[in-house]
Amino acid sequence: MIAPLELEDARERLLDLLSPRASRPRPVDSAAQLFLAEPVTARRSQPPTDLSAMDGYATVGDGPWELAGESRAGAPFPKALSNGMAVRISTGAQMPFKADAVLIQENARIEDDRLVAIEPPTPRNIRRAGFDFQASATLLEPGMRLGAAQIALARTGGLSQVVVHDRPKVAIIECGDELCADPTDCPPGLIPSTNGAMLGEMARDAGADIARYGPLPDDADAITRTILEASGNAALVVISGGASVGPHDLVKPALEAAGFTLEFWRVAIKPGKPLLVARRGDTVVLGLPGNPVSSFVTGFLFMLPAILKLAGARDCLPRALALPLAEPIPEGGGRREFLRAAWSAEGVRAFPQQDSSALVPLAQADVLIDRPRHADAMETGAFVPCYPLRNGAYA
Ligand SMILES: Nc1nc2c(c(=O)[nH]1)N[C@H]1C(S)=C(S)[C@@H](COP(=O)(O)OP(=O)(O)OC[C@H]3O[C@@H](n4cnc5c(N)ncnc54)[C@H](O)[C@@H]3O)O[C@H]1N2
Numbered sequence: 197m198i199a200p201l202e203l204e205d206a207r208e209r210l211l212d213l214l215s216p217r218a219s220r221p222r223p224v225d226s227a228a229q230l231f232l233a234e235p236v237t238a239r240r241s242q243p244p245t246d247l248s249a250m251d252g253y254a255t256v257g258d259g260p261w262e263l264a265g266e267s268r269a270g271a272p273f274p275k276a277l278s279n280g281m282a283v284r285i286s287t288g289a290q291m292p293f294k295a296d297a298v299l300i301q302e303n304a305r306i307e308d309d310r311l312v313a314i315e316p317p318t319p320r321n322i323r324r325a326g327f328d329f330q331a332s333a334t335l336l337e338p339g340m341r342l343g344a345a346q347i348a349l350a351r352t353g354g355l356s357q358v359v360v361h362d363r364p365k366v367a368i369i370e371c372g373d374e375l376c377a378d379p380t381d382c383p384p385g386l387i388p389s390t391n392g393a394m395l396g397e398m399a400r401d402a403g404a405d406i407a408r409y410g411p412l413p414d415d416a417d418a419i420t421r422t423i424l425e426a427s428g429n430a431a432l433v434v435i436s437g438g439a440s441v442g443p444h445d446l447v448k449p450a451l452e453a454a455g456f457t458l459e460f461w462r463v464a465i466k467p468g469k470p471l472l473v474a475r476r477g478d479t480v481v482l483g484l485p486g487n488p489v490s491s492f493v494t495g496f497l498f499m500l501p502a503i504l505k506l507a508g509a510r511d512c513l514p515r516a517l518a519l520p521l522a523e524p525i526p527e528g529g530g531r532r533e534f535l536r537a538a539w540s541a542e543g544v545r546a547f548p549q550q551d552s553s554a555l556v557p558l559a560q561a562d563v564l565i566d567r568p569r570h571a572d573a574m575e576t577g578a579f580v581p582c583y584p585l586r587n588g589a590y591a
Pocket residue numbers: 370371372374375387388389390391392436437438439440441442445467468469470484485486487488490552553
């Protein structure tokens with residue numbers, strides 16, 4: 197049997213099989229989650245003119261000043277000011293021509309119809325024309341994802357449309373004779389299916405359009421038929437379960453019967469060793485191990501980067517943070533391991549239960565700690581690489 201691949205090697209081989217989907221212009225307001233295929237170039241400067249950053253008075257020279265009128269956001273003062281003059285101004289309003297400072301309202305007093313400063317006005321309260329960006333500047337690069345901030349920037353740059361890649365279509369199949377689709381109707385000896393729903397949610401959250409199949413029985417013909425149906429409409433087909441070595445682990449023969457060629461099988465990680473990748477033409481199948489935590493972890497480490505690659509992302513790989521241990525961890529085993537851990541103000545704490553079927557610590561985990569094979573035992577305070585999960589409010 198060929199030795200399992202290292203994580204990075206296996207993932208690179210998977211990503212090399214995939215290329216970004218086609219691209220087209222779309223309204224910027226409905227392009228959230230999609231990745232840019234072309235740069236966003238500013239069609240205007242921001243701000244277009246000098247603006248006040250505060251509510252108060254735009255002034256020229258030293259006070260006291262004579263009040264000449266008002267500049268409101270959207271309704272600028274139309275004339276130039278001269279020395280000793282000021283206008284009432286609001287935040288975001290255009291600075292009148294010649295005005296050189298802004299006196300904030302809290303530092304101003306009116307005495308005998310003239311404006312007097314308690315603290316002097318300052319040019320720091322002026323937002324200079326083009327300080328955020330100039331017309332023709334590149335605002336966003338290809339491969340960047342559009343979210344709330346990027347949509348705001350593209351709109352401010354004067355764009356109503358952006359050129360983005362299509363959303364990838366991903367099929368998710370789960371199989372196993374023991375699986376019940378309806379968790380409320382699960383006879384003894386059977387278990388509610390979890391992986392289709394779980395992987396479907398992870399894929400949807402990563403920006404894929406998903407189609408779900410199963411749970412299928414452990415029947416090679418049924419699995420082959422479903423792979424053929426699913427691959428007609430998806431660039432990536434994810435199958436959970438049946439990837440191991442048992443007599444009912446039928447994914448490999450079913451893939452062969454569907455005309456797919458095995459690219460590799462098994463990766464030296466725990467959980468998640470019996471992962472496989474197969475291909476037919478442009479369609480790639482990612483077979484994930486059936487244990488729910490193994491499916492989650494390999495979904496995180498392989499399926500999400502694959503979806504991001506199809507979606508046109510520049511950076512497809514998860515980014516690790518170095519976080520301190522809140523309590524010691526024992527030495528690592530012979531496989532690189534991903535430990536479910538809670539993250540608090542003191543640091544990260546690996547759950548004592550790390551079995552690859554245990555969902556309670558998975559649902560409570562904030563991060564996965566990345567433990568190299570044969571890692572030394574580590575003390576409280578030592579920094580370890582951690583992948584934040586989207587289980588909390590902000591990760
Ligand atoms: N002799 C060996 N046995 C096993 C090995 C091995 O190397 N030699 N590897 C183990 C590892 S590691 C894993 S991980 C599992 C993966 O096996 P499969 O991918 O074939 O998955 P199944 O056998 O179908 O299921 C494993 C486990 O997960 C449950 N499961 C499966 N699908 C779902 C689902 N959609 N929803 C909920 N639960 C699911 C299933 O009931 C089993 O309990 O193999 C080890 N064995």
